[in-house]
Amino acid sequence: MLRSSQNNHRYPDDINYQALLSRLNTDARGLSPAEADKRRQLYGKNILRLHHHRTVLFMLVSEFLALFPVLLLVAAMLAMYADRLQPNQGFDLIATALFVVVVLNALVSFIQNYKVEKLMSSFLDYITRPVNVVRGGMAINMASVELVPGDLLIIQAGDKVSADAVILGCDDLLVDESILTGESLPVYKLPVTDNIAVNNRLYSGTTILKGEAKVLVTATGNNSKIGRIATLTRHVTRDLTPMQKELQNFVHKISLFSLVIGIVFFFIGYGIGNTFFTNLVFAIGIIVANVPEGLLPTVTLSLTQASLRMSKQHAVIKDIRSVETLGSTTVICTDKTGTLTRNQLHIEKLFIDLKEESGINSNLMRNKSLDMANIIMALCNSAVLTTNEQNKPYLTGDPIEVAMAEFVQQHTSYVDLRKQYRLLHTLPFDAHRRTMAVSCQTPGGAMLLLVKGAAEVVIEKCSKLYTEGFERTLHSQETIRLLKQASEYATSGLRVLALAYRSVEDPEAIPEDMVFVGLVALTDPPRPEVPAAVSACQTAGIRIIVMSGDKEETVAYITRKLGIADKPQVISGEQLEAMSHASLVLALQSGNVAFARIAPEQKLAIVEALKDMGEVVAMTGDGVNDAPALKRADIGVAMGLKGTDVAREAADIILLDDNFATIVKAIEEGRAVYDNIKKFINYVLASNVPEILPYIAYVLFPIPLPITVVQILSIDLMTDMLPAIGLGNEKPEHDIMQRPPRARTERLVNYKTFVHSYAFIGLLEAVLAFCMFFLVLYDNNWYYGDRMSADSEVYRQAAGAFLITIIFCQIGNVMACRGLRQSAINYLFRFNGWIMAGIILELLFIGLITLTPGLYGVFTTAPIAVEYWPLFVLASLLVFTADELRKWILSRRFTIFQM
Incomplete structure (x- = not known):
């Protein structure tokens, strides 16, 4: 019997497969339509419910309950009372004017907040995707919102996973999990055998890059992994913005001053014999004179104008009060992939003929070794050349394979090269072998086995070296040199693969006794405008802390490359887990710290530690794993292009171009807003x-x-x-x-x-x-x-x-x-x-x-x-x-x- 508790379909990663089937009460024919309907009633639709929408009435009424409008309303009511005592003295006009001020200011603020609410509602509208489900032994297409635990789902390359699931069977399944983990490189998945491991699971919101699979749905909606992080975000509280604190502080001071002056001189007036009406006029005058009625509308309009200027620079402001907060930022905690970098791998280095070449250079001297490297990269590849809506060609698939195909394309035609060599057999990449191999027939009729894979694995399988168009024995010292070179690339944060081949007679031959061709070192390059933005932050006294799901070497490399820190102290998620709060604060005080392979709750802990240190924290992110920290930070900045709904909901600002440099422009605008508000406060108070x-x-x-x-x-x-x-x-x-x-x-x-x-x-x-x-x-x-x-x-x-x-x-x-x-x-x-x-x-x-x-x-x-x-x-x-x-x-x- 299924239970409708909140934890009704959350299972540990290592649960036994048969036990899971038993608890979900399903089989190879899938759920019957009647059973699916029953479960939909029990669990609800497969929708993320990210936040509670405020009613229009609540939003409107709350605008009238702040201290400033209340003070003006008190003055208006006093004016109405004075008009009743002595009509035709203009007090009715005063009361009307004060009421109009309060209403107009409330409406301006309400309209702005209502637009934000509508904007977020449109962001959070669930995009219904068609999915292929097995129900009652038949494959049917249906909307993803109708999925329930126990459904059998058929997925393939290009699909976005619509619910958490366990893989029953798959073929060369490659998944992009970056929105959950922050890890830029995709992961290969395997079908479940006995106990269910992490690499047997798919998670809602991730994307299938390659392959196909049959999966069993285990969790939907807010009970999925993405939903649990969204729920965690709900419970994270946010402090008032510096601007809100400042205005509250000012309003309290000015209100207290008005009341004290009014009361003191009200009684002084009685003491010198003034009438009650004269003293009432005085009280109204003191309140009206001392309260700058135009201040809040001016602040609102100034912030609105600033947000409009920022929108022209590709930054959408959800809450206009966040504009000024940017100006007080002292620390930016930023993701790496897609924010500091392009989120697009390319070949940085190519090591052939026992020497290094720059992968960026498309004018490499053509030689036999480069030609052979291109052949291996083109054939050991499943990237597909397609066209977009503008009919422009582009490559899709595994990011590493796309980068290799683009490199090949610089020297010859990737498509033509694949046509010249007839594929005979493919041995897909395997997490245990850590290699991919294909056998093919050359234009001359010979048969070759081509291999790419982890450098240390491929090098150990090589006994010969291909150099200057010839094969020769690979000496032990050269093997050591190649392994050392690969290690240096990896240590500097590059992703390293080795290329090799050998002639075979059997298309299903095992990769061994290979001929080494070269090393390929890939990186996700920095955005071109980011170094200048980093320099601007440092000049402005703003620290940058990289918090990534990537490995330590990659984080250290990008931190050095961008000039964020010459000798970064990279702390892994595992090390962070063992640190106390005091130790974390001490590490953060060093000024050159960065974080790698960290979990969502760890990002939250880092933000809270920085805030405890008195820092004003801006946090950037795009994935679901970033949402709690985005909401806890003083200013949350989500990515508009690759950001998730959960991240955008938690953030204050959305970057339409996902560009770190845009944050720096926004900080400059925020500082200008603070200066300008200070100017007009000095002006209106005078x-x-x-x-x-x-x-x-x-x-x-x-x-x-x-x-x-x-x-x-x-x-x-x-x-x-x-x-x-x-x-x-x-x-x-x-x-x-x-x-x-x-x-x-x-x-x-x-x-x-x-x-x-x-x-x-x-x-x-x-x-x-x-x-x-x-x-x-x-x-x-x-x-x-x-x-x-x-x-x-x-x-x-x-x-x-x-x-x-x-x-x-x-x-x-x-x-x-x-x-x-x-x-x-x-x-x-x-x-x-x-x-x-x-x-x-x-x-x-x-x-x-x-x-x-x-x-x-x-x-x-x-x-x-x-x-x-x-x-x-x-x-x-x-x-x-x-x-x-x-x-x-x-x-x-x-x-x-x-x-």
């Missing part, structure tokens, strides 16, 4: 001071209120918005990848930010605005102690002057903020359309509120006399000049002023 101080002054002194809540909102949501977005879209500074990564302890908003924005620029803007406010009042015979009526034209002129001064000061401020580290004069001639559009909008807004009578009441303004306008411009220049002086003089003497 206007808070001239917005807050008038309310404090209004409570403490008998003066008119210099600025209204509506005017504050017009600054925060209108005039400051476009320039802030412009700062968020500034191009990276020229030295951005020459700086070390910022420390985890560095705050986006720190005491230097407050000193610069509040105590320096903000205070200067407030002083200039108050000067203009009182200048207009005194020019119109105002006296101290007169609070004035809100309908007074003189009051509206003075309040308008206060507002216009802030706007002009912010024009000077935005130009100064373009360069926080260096003089902004360098940026004056670097065009930024957003900033220019923002300045034009500010000037148009000033014109509208001072020249349109219908807006006077809304914005508390009136026409401003001509003689004041040069003073507004002067205020703008004073702010710009003051900040330039800060950068030029003060930063050299007082680090408190350095940004």
Whole structure:
């Protein structure tokens, strides 16, 4: 009886074959249709259920529950209450504006996250593949989602395995298991005999490169090996991004400051005899003035713009908050195959006539030895020349055989050469023999046995040497030299095969007493753009750690080849298993460590150790084995071309070109985003001071209120918005990848930010605005102690002057903020359309509120006399000049002023 527990069809690798058949209750005729239906009801469809989709309602509601929107909603409700106490004072407009800000910001964030959710849903839609199944003694085609444990499945070259299975019978079966193991080279599989071993199993998601087989399905869906890793990924938690932490930290500070100031001065107002309504107006003003309402929309738009720029560089951002995280990366843990390398083997070295030739050189001097090597590589080969959708020819099959065929193709026609020699018998590659042999008839009628295989095996079977077109005795010293050469190639990370032949009379002759022809050394070459990208990372202070499923020698070779480490300390999965957490941390601190043949949970352990060391970790991967570490890393980067659904689900960024160099470009963009957000935070915070101080002054002194809540909102949501977005879209500074990564302890908003924005620029803007406010009042015979009526034209002129001064000061401020580290004069001639559009909008807004009578009441303004306008411009220049002086003089003497 089958049981429907979660472990219902997971069996140990060494289970007895007959015991497995008994537990699956199947035979050579396969399952009956009725039994298959029953099991489908029991186990469910053969689908990977990777994550729980959030409902649209949940996604939308969650956008309103963060502290920032809650604070604005509180201010909006206070404004509504004030409107009920004294209608027609504009508080209904304030409440509406605040509600609109909260809703628009929530919608922008919701739409972005919804797009990501839809994108991942499309990635994770199971691609239904047709499979050939034996049911009730008949072979039928059906959808792979209908497979159940106990099904008999027929597979062949080109198929993607749809479920975990045991091999009942096979012929020359070669499987690519790289998505599970990370090992770039395919593995040969054997049919089960007694106890089931790993090489008798097939795993869901792997690809059949060669041969055919009849298999018994043992696990489907999330109970398959790929599904279990996907389930492991679900339980891996992810920390908040540095940006989320920074904004949370900032919001908490600004909210606490607003509440404390509001409460303190609310009671001060009572103490000096102000009415409840006056104090309520003050509380609303403090909250609205101190909370930069445009900050979150600006951050969201800036990150969205950055993600769009990155998409043009072949990087899809799943969560826009991940953009900035890239900029703080200190360590990149990267896979080797396909990311650092091309994932395409080619012949690096050819050792013939007892000397080395470069396999890269297609203009090798043609000689008899090269011709014989080409013949063996072409005939001991099952690579097939076919055409793609664009009708362009390409070779498919075992990667090693494809590389050999491509090498042959450089010197002669691979297809024609195979036609000239008639194949008589093939002895397929065997894991025990470690050789492949074919017998063939030459164009002259002679019979040859051609062999390729493991170098040490083939060399030991050779008694003669083929050199310069002749056979001669292979001396013992030469045998030692060949073995040493093969060992040197292998130690340097190359895959080595030997080529040999002999004349035979029996086509089924055994490979022995052979004639040695040459050694072939293959490698998966680095992508051409990767060395420069590695160098850029090192200049930027970013460590690169290779974590691969390949063998130690291969990892060491690629690490040296790319300049990642001159003398890498390569730790194998077996060694890592024996290490304690403390030992792993110690090894990671060495700076030249790399990892080979490691398991998924070991990648996860490495990432966690790096995070415990305080590193910001970016992890790249494509296979299912990478998914847990991808999710645990600060930034997970999955491959778009060869990546699995599980890896893409776990990652934050998807590389459409699978290119390591794209990661480096993304890091540069991330650093620019951090710089730019810092710029516009300094910019938007500065206007808070001239917005807050008038309310404090209004409570403490008998003066008119210099600025209204509506005017504050017009600054925060209108005039400051476009320039802030412009700062968020500034191009990276020229030295951005020459700086070390910022420390985890560095705050986006720190005491230097407050000193610069509040105590320096903000205070200067407030002083200039108050000067203009009182200048207009005194020019119109105002006296101290007169609070004035809100309908007074003189009051509206003075309040308008206060507002216009802030706007002009912010024009000077935005130009100064373009360069926080260096003089902004360098940026004056670097065009930024957003900033220019923002300045034009500010000037148009000033014109509208001072020249349109219908807006006077809304914005508390009136026409401003001509003689004041040069003073507004002067205020703008004073702010710009003051900040330039800060950068030029003060930063050299007082680090408190350095940004």
